[in-house]
Each structure stands twice: as structure tokens, then as C-alpha cells.
Amino acid sequence: MNKILVGLKRVVDANVRIQVKTDGSGVVTDGVKMAINPFDEIALEEALRIKDKGHATEIVVVGIGPDDVQQQLRTGLAMGADRAILVRADAAVEPLAAARILLKLVERESPSIVLLGKQGIDDDNNQTGQMLAALWDRPQATFASKVELADGVARVTREVDAGLETLDVDLPAVITTDLRLNEPRFVKLPDIMKAKKKPLDTLALDDLGVDATPQFSVLKFAPPASRTKGVLVKDVAGLVSVLRQKGVL
Amino acid sequence: MAKVLIIAEHAHGQLNPSTARSVTCASAMEGAQIDIAVFAADAAAVATQAAALQGVSQVLTVNHPANAEPLAAVLAPQVASLAKDYSHVLAPSTTFGKDLLPRVAALLGVGQLSDIMAVESLSRFRRPVYAGNAIITVEAPRDRTLVATVRIASFQAAEAGGNAMIEAVALDVPLPAHTRLVDRTAVRSDRPDLQTATRVVSGGRALASAENFSLIRSLADKLGAAIGASRAAVDAGYVPSDLQVGQTGKIIAPELYVAVGISGAIQHLTGIKDAGTIVAINKDPDAPIFEVADIGLVGDLFAILPELESTLAAA
């Protein structure tokens, strides 16, 4: 049995313009469109392709959060995942806690690969995969733009600041996805119907014995400093002259 | 008192400038004693550069053949063993630091703070979330080691002129063999580095082909600028991925940023918020890039860029 575990985080849709609440207690999420974290869609797509090539037999999607996360898990099932697990957590879960929860599931499911996004586009943490790999004492290949599997090894090309880097990691391993890894498929209506019959188990934090109490406290949310309104110039001559005035040329 | 350990980023015997910027972040912590750790097969050259940064007390070198390449799984247990003597462990929020530090934090059983943009106290920091559309103030527990990455666009590089002690340390830590470097295709060029350049010219989807990107290249040459790109331009294969600017690419703060044929999606804008002067060239007067641009020029880039170049050449 070669299983792949995929993390699906529920986040505010990437196209939403985020507004900070006036009292600084958070961002406005009421009535805002929610979606699967885009990097996690890429992770699931990659898992499906690995299964199509015969390197995996089962794909399990995992979401940690409130009941609403079921929506994203159902979408994941409609994309083609075989089974879903919801780990119920009503308060915000920090990456270390998410990694500890995922470790418990790894111990239960013994996957050969855990595929996660490189970052959640809400908190922009970019931590969970690396933390899980540390706790599990297994390799990590972050920011993947290509994954090839052979003989218990994943050859992963990574997008790093200086260019591309290729690693061989022994399986099992944690792989986190970058944007160029693939283009996720669209969900078709019949698949949404089929997904309703696929198994979705719900676990409580207590079932897993994980304490998810946050270590950090967020004191305040503020909007970013805004830039002052600029000028429009008519032509290239105008552009060059304003650049000179500003002393940047 | 804060004892801060910064993990040096380096390649080819050169200290990456992101390390000097991390030193400035650490210097903002009151009374901080700042040490830098250099992991390498032979750390001597990099250690000398690190020791010359103002504000640094000590440079620790950890020479080991396994440290020839910066593999997070190999470095993390070594960093974790050094971390015991420190209140804060920092690394730049580059792909190097992002890969390594969460692994270190998990080994220490502590959370990690990503992308510090401002220091309010030894335990209170500000960082961006939601692609920089919100800034949060975070309080870290004071009784544990704080592991954090530094948003390098928020800090100037520490100046040279220091003279820190250099000390070799031997660590008795088992290192894993499950991760092996196969290949690295660093795109090395004579052009300024995107992350530290004072001027950047970026192209977007509108360039429409890899060949047309030569327009961006030659303007960049005229300006002595680095090249950047939007995600759409990278996805379309016009330029390599290491040129992507934005939420999930590089966060930069050049003095001059020229965005050509880029619409200005929030994910792109978060990468340039700290730029000094933003110039936008776009044929759509309603493109969101004009909301942040200091100077906007509405028009067709294929007409504007050649004219701009010849005007600059004439001057």
C-alpha cells in the first residue's frame, strides 16, 4: 500500500481583497469566499498524477479546522482523493500544532509521501511541512516544481532563490509544492455527486492527544502603510524628467 | 538580555547580503549580543566576512564535509544543538532560511515566527499576513527560545567595520543521510542580484514571449538594474522562476522599481511595497498597478520601451 497524505487548508480565496477590521481584532471573513489553499490544490493534483502513474494506491486528504473545512475536503474528494479526514479545531492552529496533528495521522496511516503546500496564503507562514519532517525525522523537499519517483526515492526539483536545485530524498518524505509543479484540474459536476459518497471521518484533537494551544499571541491587526498617490505622465520625456526631479536617475 | 544567533547564508565562499540585513534586525533588539554561525565544509572565508559586520560579537564556524551544501535536514539538528545557549535564533526569510528554521524550531519544540518586519521588544514583533494586506503585532513567549525568519526587505544591511572573534566549534550530532543534493542550476549572471539591487525592471504577461523579454533586459542594462517578473511571466516560461517578485516569490525593496506590462495583482504588489519609487508602464489606465505607482505612464510597452531607452542613451 502506497498512500499519499495531502493537507488541505481552508483559506480566504486568493482573489479576495482583504480588509482589516476597524477594531484591529482580525480581518473581515464574514461572507467572504473561502477556498482550498492554492498550494494545496497543487499538492492534491500532484498526488493524483502520482497515483495515475501507478506509484500510489490511495490518496487521503486532511483538513484541520472547524466543521466548514468539510467543504474543502469534499472538493478534494471531487478532484479525485479517495478519503478525507477532518481534524476538528475551532481555534486557530499554529504550524507546530498542525505538524503535530499531521504526525499523529502519519503514525496511523503510514503514508510514503506527505504532500503539503509551501505556504498558506492567509498566514503566509511557510512552516508546517518542514516541522512535520523534523518531528517525523524524515526528509523534506520544499518548494517543489518537479517530482519523480523511483525505487523508494523521490527526485525533487526545488525553486530556490538562486535558481533550481534537485534533491534525492528517501521515502517516506514530506514534499511541499510551489506554483510551477502543475496546474490543478477543474472539478466536474458528476464528480461532486460521487464525492458525496466517499468517506469523510472526523476526529477531535483529544482523539489524537494533541495539545494545540497557541504559543504566540496576536495582539493587533493593522492595515499596511499606504503609499502616497503618484502622478501620471503623458509620455517618455515626462517620465524621464520626473525621474530626474526625484533624483532616482 | 538577548543572546541572538544568526545562521549565515552563503554560497561559493561569499556571505549572502541577507545575513547582514538579519544582523540589523537583531541589533534592533535592546542589549542584544549577536553571534553568527557559519556551517560549511570550510567556513574560513565566509567567517571573515561575517566577523567584519558591525554589531557582531562572535562568529562560530562549524566545519564538516556534510555542511558543504545547505541541506535543511543536515543543518537543522546542528543549529538546534547550538540554539540551547541563545534566546533568539534568526535566519533571513529567503528560501534558505524558510527551509531551515521551521525544522530547527520543531526540533526545539517551539513555534516559529516568519518574516519579522519590525522589532518592538525582545518578545514583540510585527509581521505581514495575507500577502501583506494586514500587519500583525505578535507577542512570543519569553520563557522559550524564539526562532524567527527576518523579512530582509525591511532592514538595511549592517555596515562593515566590525571585528568579531571567530571560534571553531565541533558538534557531536548525528546527521541524516536520507537527503542528497543531485544538482544545482544557479542562474549566475553579471547582472545585479534581484534581492539586493537598488534598481529593478520587471516584466509581466504583456511581454508575450521569452524573446520580447530582451526589451526588459536591455532597459535593465541601461539602468544598471536587476530583472524581475510577475508570476504570469514566469508561468509562461518567459523567464526562470527565481525572478518572480511577490507574495510567493521574492520580496524586494529597490530604490527604483519599473513594472512593465504588469497589472498589479495583490500577490505581486506585496513584493514591492517597500520600493522607493515605483514606475508603472501599462496600456490599461485602470490597471491596479497605477494605485501604487509613484509615476505612471499609460501606453503600449512595445512603443514606450525603445523610446525610453533611446532617451536614456541620449542623456
Ligand SMILES: Cc1cc2nc3c(=O)[nH]c(=O)nc-3n(C[C@H](O)[C@H](O)[C@H](O)COP(=O)(O)OP(=O)(O)OC[C@H]3O[C@@H](n4cnc5c(N)ncnc54)[C@H](O)[C@@H]3O)c2cc1C
Ligand atoms: C497563490 C498565488 C500566489 C501568487 N503569487 C504571485 C507572486 O508571487 N507574484 C506575482 O507576480 N503574482 C503572483 N500570483 C499571480 C497574481 O495573482 C497575478 O495573476 C499575476 O501577478 C499577473 O501577472 P501579470 O500582471 O504579468 O499579468 P496580467 O494580470 O495578465 O497583466 C498584464 C498587464 O499587461 C498590460 N498590457 C498588455 N499588453 C500591454 C502592452 N502592449 N503594453 C503595456 N501594457 C500591456 C495589461 O493591461 C495588464 O494590466 C499569485 C497568485 C496566486 C493564486
Ligand SMILES: Nc1ncnc2c1ncn2[C@@H]1O[C@H](COP(=O)(O)O)[C@@H](O)[C@H]1O
Ligand atoms: N489547518 C490546516 N489544515 C490542513 N493543512 C494545513 C493546515 N495548516 C497547514 N496545512 C498544510 O501546511 C501547508 C503550509 O502551511 P503554513 O505552514 O501554515 O504556511 C499548507 O499549504 C497545508 O498543506
